[in-house]
Amino acid sequence: MDSVERQASAARVKQVASALEEEIVLGWLQPRERLIEEDIASRFEVKRHVVREAIAELERMGLVERVQNKGAAVRMLSPTEVGQIYSVREALETLAAQQIPLPPRPETISALTKIQGQHAAAVERGDSRAAFRANMAFHNALFGACGNPHLVEIIQSLAQKVHGARSYTAASPVHLARARDDHWAMIEALKASDREKLVQLCREHLSPSRDTYIASLEQRFGKAG
Amino acid sequence: MDSVERQASAARVKQVASALEEEIVLGWLQPRERLIEEDIASRFEVKRHVVREAIAELERMGLVERVQNKGAAVRMLSPTEVGQIYSVREALETLAAQQIPLPPRPETISALTKIQGQHAAAVERGDSRAAFRANMAFHNALFGACGNPHLVEIIQSLAQKVHGARSYTAASPVHLARARDDHWAMIEALKASDREKLVQLCREHLSPSRDTYIASLEQRFGKAG
DNA sequence: TTCGACGTTATTGTTGACAATCCTGATAAC
DNA sequence: GTTATCAGGATTGTCAACAATAACGTCGAA
Structure with a gap:
């Protein structure tokens, strides 16, 4: 067991996803606020790759909206x-x-x-x-x-x-x-x-x-x- | 319009995903049959990257099961x-x-x-x-x-x-x-x-x-x- | 001063190569 | 004959660099 780094990436993806979910739910990330992949990557000390999948997860959950070449933003529900x-x-x-x-x-x-x-x-x-x-x-x-x-x-x-x-x-x-x-x-x-x-x-x-x-x-x- | 290749990748992902879905539903892909990323990639003439996301989609839909380092197989429902x-x-x-x-x-x-x-x-x-x-x-x-x-x-x-x-x-x-x-x-x-x-x-x-x-x-x- | 063209920068999307892992089959030891 | 061990190949996972795109600010002209 060499510490936290040796987790399966699938686990890390979920980790990042639920961390972001929490931040959205608790209002730390406001609606319309953009999610910058690199920022998040460095913040959680993971590769951008992982963040990408996590954001895809959030998109599927409907917490986040994505548009081509513009990235993801926390979604505003009517x-x-x-x-x-x-x-x-x-x-x-x-x-x-x-x-x-x-x-x-x-x-x-x-x-x-x-x-x-x-x-x-x-x-x-x-x-x-x-x-x-x-x-x-x-x-x-x-x-x-x-x-x-x-x-x-x-x-x-x-x-x-x-x-x-x-x-x-x-x-x-x-x-x-x-x-x-x-x-x-x-x-x-x-x-x-x-x-x-x-x-x-x-x-x-x-x-x-x-x-x-x-x-x-x-x-x-x-x-x- | 330079033909089909210029689609947004998001669209291609969905395309591949629903094509695979059809193959599973119609029984062309049997339960327990593995989905080899490279095969699919070349079959649909897309990058492996795209196939990966498509398979993730299928996994979310519950049509396919994934295990670390072993890939995806069409899922058998009890x-x-x-x-x-x-x-x-x-x-x-x-x-x-x-x-x-x-x-x-x-x-x-x-x-x-x-x-x-x-x-x-x-x-x-x-x-x-x-x-x-x-x-x-x-x-x-x-x-x-x-x-x-x-x-x-x-x-x-x-x-x-x-x-x-x-x-x-x-x-x-x-x-x-x-x-x-x-x-x-x-x-x-x-x-x-x-x-x-x-x-x-x-x-x-x-x-x-x-x-x-x-x-x-x-x-x-x-x-x- | 305002509007529009243009170049710059920040950010995302894509790619191919490389590393890690697992499965298979063969070989050798018991 | 059976089991353990270990290459070899096949497949997936990871990565960092590159390309494409859109937002931004600047400069110039009306």
Whole structure:
């Protein structure tokens, strides 16, 4: 093991991609901001080649837009698009929630509880970066319990698509706290095998960030945006 | 215009990717068969670079599997996986069918009719390649009418995932004829604004290829497959 | 002063060569 | 006869230099 450098490049690509994803989600990279390949390469100490693939990945995820000979820029989602994506998310996450076997396996509960502990801690100390990660982990674990990995994969990819739209809420203490409470409530619903409650929670969990994003966008660019 | 060579590479990548997709779907490339980058490069008269990206695309679509330093091979889907994917497809295509505005716009009907004419013609003359293309176009046009491009995109990607599993049915005259009849029936349901019928048709349209694939697989490898 | 042509620079796209890795088959030892 | 070892070839992964392109600023003319 000669340290970090000897990783498979595929791993490095994912590493760079998710690092960039985080920066976009947390708002460190603003919409319309360009992603310069060489800059990123030197910043992460990888070859441009790797950055290229990472950006291609981000493009596939819909976080970034690319045009010939002009490079990539973080993508700006229109309110319409965000609304459409959320409506699909709602349908799919509802579907997944309905398929989670109740009562859940004990491991599911313990895993969720553990992750949510980390999430709550991150929210407590205002660490939006850690909160973001824990939040993703929570949803993966939750929907992962539905037993259909392909459904989970789609839910994940949809969540990633609107990650870019979340820079407005990802750092907001109010929203983070609300998400935390929602998560605990979901765990309770699972424990109680209360499917109706669980589905309802999942559905309503989505609204805040969608509404906040759309509202802030309309405020900035006018209702026509 | 200096001929085909002057295309943007992005376009060539997609071209190669969909050409390979076709070959996989039509069974010209068997499961487990390896995809040699240089071979493909020379076959399509593009650089290896382009092939690489195309294969990455196929990997993302789930048609192909890649391992470090060993390259890509067309992926073999287990019956379980196929079942899972189809169950998500069913949910999503049902959802989309429910969202198609009824009565549909005249353009929708005419577009579908035109595409289906091509499909029927292809089926008639046993041109499975053209039938495959027309089939894809039909479903895109149909679900595209639901008005949510993101939903359509997901439906498309799921269809692509099981394309590999379709090599068993894609060339079968019986299945092609059945698909053709289903399509005509869907158009009729649209014309009649019969939502219930439409949704039912979409749902049942999926079963044959799934069942055929699973059956053939279990026959080949035993129920344990 | 403003507009447009032009050259410069920053950035991306492409290429071929090289390095690393894995598979195959042959040879030799047990 | 079987297994272990090790070349040789085939294939993928990495790289750095080069070409192509678009953004930018400058200069000159109306």
